[in-house]
Structure formats: structure tokens, C-alpha cells
Amino acid sequence: IKKIGVLTSGGDAPGMNAAVSAVIKAAYAKNIEVYIVRDGYKGLVNNWLEKVDINFSQDIISRGGTAIGSARLPEFKEVEVREKAVANLKNAGIEALVVIGGDGSYMGAQRLTEMGINCIGLPGTIDNDIVSSDYTIGFDTALNTVMESIEKIRDTMQSHNRCAVVEVMGNRCGDLALYAGTVTGAEVISTSEGQLSEEEIVNEVARLSKLGKRSVIIVISEKIYDANELAKKIEAASGYVTRATILGHTQRGGTPTAMDRYLAITSAIYAVDQLVAGKGGLYVGLDGQQLIARDINSTLNIPRKDRTQELTTIRLLNSQFKK
Numbered sequence: 001i002k003k004i005g006v007l008t009s010g011g012d013a014p015g016m017n018a019a020v021s022a023v024i025k026a027a028y029a030k031n032i033e034v035y036i037v038r039d040g041y042k043g044l045v046n047n048w049l050e051k052v053d054i055n056f057s058q059d060i061i062s063r064g065g066t067a068i069g070s071a072r073l074p075e076f077k078e079v080e081v082r083e084k085a086v087a088n089l090k091n092a093g094i095e096a097l098v099v100i101g102g103d104g105s106y107m108g109a110q111r112l113t114e115m116g117i118n119c120i121g122l123p124g125t126i127d128n129d130i131v132s133s134d135y136t137i138g139f140d141t142a143l144n145t146v147m148e149s150i151e152k153i154r155d156t157m158q159s160h161n162r163c164a165v166v167e168v169m170g171n172r173c174g175d176l177a178l179y180a181g182t183v184t185g186a187e188v189i190s191t192s193e194g195q196l197s198e199e200e201i202v203n204e205v206a207r208l209s210k211l212g213k214r215s216v217i218i219v220i221s222e223k224i225y226d227a228n229e230l231a232k233k234i235e236a237a238s239g240y241v242t243r244a245t246i247l248g249h250t251q252r253g254g255t256p257t258a259m260d261r262y263l264a265i266t267s268a269i270y271a272v273d274q275l276v277a278g279k280g281g282l283y284v285g286l287d288g289q290q291l292i293a294r295d296i297n298s299t300l301n302i303p304r305k306d307r308t309q310e311l312t313t314i315r316l317l318n319s320q321f322k323k
């Protein structure tokens with residue numbers, strides 16, 4: 001193998017650049033040329049390919065976002081569109097690809113592999129929603145951002161005897177909310193997998209209010225409630241002045257943490273090894289301390305680890321209060 005490409009696809013995540021950086025270094029060490037593809041599959045179809053050297057790798061290792069751009073291209077599901085991508089790659093002599101993104105991106109990677117371009121996926125998303133990877137590239141950075149934000153909110157809630165509803169990202173995966181609620185001692189946590197009714201939340205806050213708790217933090221996953229409406233209901237029932245904060249895109253940016261970079265770099269090196277071994281149609285994940293490559297086709301839809309037990313335990317511990 002002489003030339004490979006690398007692209008980032010779907011939602012951006014801190015640490016994607018560290019992964020691109022390591023793909024370049026690992027390939028360079030094996031005398032393989034690397035082409036970056038601008039803006040994911042969109043760039044593949046539009047022939048936005050650029051050869052990069054080893055210096056590019058060092059320039060981007062510590063940067064947030066993705067320096068090579070990302071995009072969504074729903075048309076990539078159509079075979080005629082993918083044929084253009086394959087023709088562009090073949091013209092440039094690129095034999096294989098590293099695709100950094102989420103499970104949607106892996107589907108594209110699988111289709112390309114079936115069309116003769118070996119692809120290996122890397123888990124790049126803040127949502128931690130990739131089956132068979134304990135952690136994804138970007139999750140740790142986002143979690144730290146959320147933790148800091150919640151602590152800032154706690155300062156003001158505690159000063160004014162208030163309640164805050166904090167909505168965090170996760171796209172149907174509750175890990176960001178669960179971990180952030182755990183590390184900040186949030187009194188109430190509700191996630192897609194362990195969803196509380198609005199009534200349960202309201203009753204719990206009213207209970208804490210009656211006991212005389214000074215501040216209450218409620219961490220909720222996105223796409224479940226209307227955070228502002230929920231805050232109004234809590235205020236009416238509990239007496240706390242209650243404000244909603246939707247953390248939004250602040251969670252996606254920022255300098256990647258050491259752990260995110262480490263996962264990005266080690267999994268990228270592993271991915272290049274897979275391509276050199278002639279493999280494709282795989283995605284890399286972290287299983288305990290071990291990197292593994294799984295088959296995209298047969299494992300993408302297996303269920304994620306069930307975290308409801310952890311959620312129940314933390315809820316119980318964090319709801320305790322004594323005047």
C-alpha cells in the first residue's frame with residue numbers, strides 16, 4: 001500500500017485532529033503517502049484531496065475541532081454518488097481510507113470497502129454512543145467542559161438559593177449526562193436510557209426544597225424535555241427560582257484533553273496497521289484497556305452497555321440531604 005486518505009465525518013469532536021495527526025505519522029513511518037480529504041464524504045465526491053507532509057501532523061495535534069473539515073452528505077447513501085468518490089480516489093492512486101466519525105460514517109465506510117476501497121473507522125464523537133467502544137474520541141473533553149459549566153452554574157445557584165436545569169448533549173446516549181451528573185453531585189439526573197417523568201423531577205425538587213436545600217442541579221440529556229418549560233414547572237411547584245441552561249455547542253469545541261488525544265493517537269496507529277494488513281470494513285474501539293477492530297456489518301447494531309444500574313446508584317446517593 002502506497003497511498004491512503006483520511007477524513008473526518010459527521011459531528012466534529014475534540015481529538016479528531018490528534019487522530020489525523022497520528023494517521024499521518026504512522027503512515028509516514030511506513031513510507032505511505034497521506035492525503036487529507038476536506039469536509040468528509042462531501043470532499044471525496046468533489047475531489048477535495050490534498051497530499052500532506054509530516055509537518056502538517058505536528059501543526060494540528062493539539063487543536064480542537066477538525067482542521068480538515070467535516071460535513072454531512074445524505075446522498076452518499078446512493079451508489080452513483082459513491083462511484084464518483086471511488087473514481088476520485090482511484091485517479092489519485094489512493095487505495096484505502098481512515099474514516100473518523102460516528103456510526104453513520106461507518107456505514108459509508110462499509111459501502112466504500114465493498115466497492116474496493118478498504119476503510120477503517122475511528123470512534124470520533126463527544127456522544128460516547130459507539131457500540132463496542134468504552135470511550136470515544138471527544139467524550140472526555142466534552143465531559144470536562146460540561147463539568148466546569150455545571151460547577152459555574154452551581155456557584156450562582158448556591159449564592160441565590162436557586163434551582164438549575166442543565167441540558168447536555170449526547171444524541172440519545174445518556175453517558176455525558178450520567179458522567180457529568182455524577183462528578184458534580186447533581187441532585188437529579190435524567191437520561192434517554194433512564195428517563196424520569198416531568199412529574200417525578202418536579203416532585204423530587206419540591207421534596208428537596210421542603211427539606212431546605214440551598215441549591216438544586218438537574219442534569220438532563222438533550223432531546224427529552226423542553227428545558228425552559230420544565231424549569232417553569234419546577235419553579236411553580238418548588239418555590240425555587242429556576243433557570244434552564246442549554247449548554248449547546250460549547251460542548252463540542254475546545255482543546256482536547258490528554259485522554260482524548262491518547263485514545264485518538266493510539267487508535268489511529270492501530271487503524272493504519274489494519275490497512276497495511278489489507279483489512280477493511282472494520283471500526284476500532286476501546287474494550288477495557290485493549291483496542292479492538294470489529295466488523296462494521298455484523299456488530300454495528302449490537303446493544304450498548306446498559307448503564308441504568310450506575311444511574312440508579314448515583315441518583316440514590318445524590319438525592320440524600322440532611323438539614
Ligand code: ADP
Binds near residue numbers: 103104109
Ligand atoms: P455520524 O458519523 O456522527 O454518525 P451521520 O449519521 O450524520 O454522523 O453520518 C455521517 C455521514 O455518513 C452522512 O452524512 C453520510 O454521508 C454518511 N452515511 C451515513 N449513513 C450512510 C449509509 N447508510 N450509507 C452510506 N453513507 C452513509
